[in-house]
Amino acid sequence: MDDCLQTIADYGLRSLGIGQRLLPKENFTLCQQVTLIGSGMIWNIYFGVLALLFGFFFATGLALSKGANSPWLRKPAEWFIFLFRGSPLFIQFFFAYFLFLSLKGVSPVFNPFTAAWLGALIVLFCNTAAYTAEIFYGALRSIPKGDIEAADAYGLTGWPRFKKIIWPTMLRLAWPGYTNEAIFLFHATTLVFFSGFPAWQQRGDALYYASYFADKTFNPFVPYPILAGYFILLTLAVIGLFGLVNRALNKHLPQEQRRKIKLRPNIIR
Template sequence: MRSCAESFSEYALRALGRDYGANLLPRGLDITLCDQLFLIGGGLIWNVYFACLALVIGFGLAVVVAVARFSENPFLSRPAGAFIFIFRGSPLFIQFFFFYSAFVLLPRAGIDIPLGFLTLTVNTSALTTAQVGGVIVLVLNTTAYSAELFVGALRAIPKGDLEAADAYGMSGFTKFRRVVFPSMLRLAWPSYTNEAIFLTHSTTLVFLSAFPARQQSGEAFYYARYFVDQTFNPFVAYPIVAAYFILLTLAIIGLFGLANRRLNRHLPKVQRPRLRFRPTYIR
């Protein structure tokens, strides 16, 4: 029976690959509580990787899509609206399967997919990995949801702020940078915090879908399912992964709360909006 120190050295970083821990995962009666704690905790590295990368890229894309959707130009607003509708209207789990099929199955069948900047062929193997293909799906999904939040915030900006910017002679990008963008963030931030939390929870779907875990290198929920299959006991591994995600959620609320106070630093404390976690049960 392994000690907790041995479990830590063998499985704390095992989620990064076989070069960072034991060659094989624990099996059967050899599995200890420490094995599950450290291996599931190590898998959380990938959840954080997926969430951070998708949030950073998706935030920038969401601002662009929201501005296009808010535009009075139909050649900008209609494609942006269609993009938002498609990715908000379809389940995320289906999106994972669809994109994996597009990245793998069609090229394998001899059907190349030209994207302009890239042609998907059987040799574009990076897109079939969770580290690349899975991130693309998460980015597109959070872009659509975040853009809709930002559009609502753009519509809620007080007209007096815009009129004041016009009175000061601001126009174009200066007006957007000094007035529109900060106001949009301030109004949308509490809802965007919930989007960040939901996206982090959604990272458990990456390996649950068709994207493979190479060398048994997966995220937290991947290892929780592995331990349940080995021990036939869901009352240890699943509570462990749930506890890890609760801690991760608290960390997100804390970090986004600091940003929220920064965005509303000009308001009296009694008028500053407080962040509230409102889980989305149906998406």
């Protein structure tokens, strides 16, 4: 027990550069694997939370632009969504890293973009914004005409109508699909350190450490189930948190009309 507590103290925050710098080389214990893989989850949560947070607002703007009458707003939004939904996320990471690497040679201001904490975050932000925008756009088109007519009857136009009627209704309709997008985004964060962005001083995410132990022990049946267990817990946390928001969005509706969150597997990202 004392050895495990010492392992947690040594490696619990190693992915952030706190604690032991060198990874264990032999005699790997279960505690070491659980601790280091859990340490890597800090990065997966970082990527997922920030990409969702900023991508949510950008996706709202993209959805509105895609539904706009002006081609100057509609076409850029359509092409952005098509580009990031039409290409694999792995390829997006690959090209983004080499783009940032090229820009780094132009000006030192681009140096941080070649690091995973910023460069990979930008890719995830653009990717989830594109998928979320399509979900929101579908919800916008599904808003009952009666809601819009009622808003017009009350004299609501422009920003007040959007704030009080269109945006809340859009979120209510889109939230189950958006919950699935959030889950898939967290799963997609495992691609970051396998797609070009290097792990500086071996400070990788959860999959990075799981692969390290699998390669060193020649036994993937210990680290990868540990990794899966962490992501199952993370998925349950996302479902629980988004479920609370979903209930708040639907609290004014009768029980039988409330949209429920259903997990739909994503075959390919």
